[in-house]
Amino acid sequence: QVQLVESGGGLVQAGGSLRLSCAASGGTFSSYAMGWFRQAPGKEREFVAAIIWSGDHSTYADSVKGRFTISRDNAKSTVYLQMNSLKPEDTAVYYCAARTDFPTTRRRDYDYWGQGTQVTVSS
Numbered sequence: 001q002v003q004l005v006e007s008g009g010g011l012v013q014a015g016g017s018l019r020l021s022c023a024a025s026g027g028t029f030s031s032y033a034m035g036w037f038r039q040a041p042g043k044e045r046e047f048v049a050a051i052i053w054s055g056d057h058s059t060y061a062d063s064v065k066g067r068f069t070i071s072r073d074n075a076k077s078t079v080y081l082q083m084n085s086l087k088p089e090d091t092a093v094y095y096c097a098a099r100t101d102f103p104t105t106r107r108r109d110y111d112y113w114g115q116g117t118q119v120t121v122s123s
Contacts, residue, residue: 001026001027001112002024002025002026002027002029002032002098002111002112003024003025003026003112004022004023004024004096004097004098004112004113004114005022005023005025005114005115006020006021006022006094006095006096006114006115006116006117007020007021007022007023007117008020008021008117009094009117009118009119010118010119010120011120011121011122012086012119012120012121012122013121013122014086014087014088014121014122014123015085015086016086016121017082017083017084017085017086018083018086018119019080019081019082019083020036020080020081020083020094020096020117020119021078021079021080022034022036022078022079022080022081022096022114023076023077023078024077024078024079024098025077027098027112029074029077030053030054030074031053031100032053032098032099032100032112033050033051033052033053033098033099033100033101033102033103033104034050034051034070034072034079034096034097034098034103035047035048035049035050035051035096035097035098035099035103035104035105035110036048036049036050036070036079036081036094036095036096036097037094037095037096037097037107038090038092038093038094038095038119039092039093039095039116040089040091040092040093043092045095045107046061046107047061047105047106047107048060048061048064048068048081048094049061049064049068049069049070049081050070050103050104050105051070051071051072051079051103052102052103053074055071055072055074057103058070058071058103059103059105061105063089064083064090067083067084067085067086068081068082068083068084069081069082069084070082079096081094081096083119086119086121087121088121088122088123089121090119090121091119091120091121092118092119093116093117093118093119094116094117094118094119095113095114095115095116096113096114097110097111097112097113097114098110098111098112099111099112
């Protein structure tokens, strides 16, 4: 059983940056693909980014490509989401997720979820 704990959310002005972290415990972190998803009020949870177990390959939603970067440190059992050039439409609760296979963009494919961290971008 894997436990995931996100941190790093907060309030930032448009154009600013934040780095989210997700610390994992209770499993073999280096064997998991990791993903970030987000959910805005009144909307469904949507894919943001995902990274393969080795960190060699990542994929992004079109809405964040070129602005967000996902990375991982297997020695620290942590995955990161660096968010630059933030926009008000990036406001959401951000969740990290893990699965024991290749990364996908589908929410239903992920087995473990964190509790989320709030990101608010003011205009």
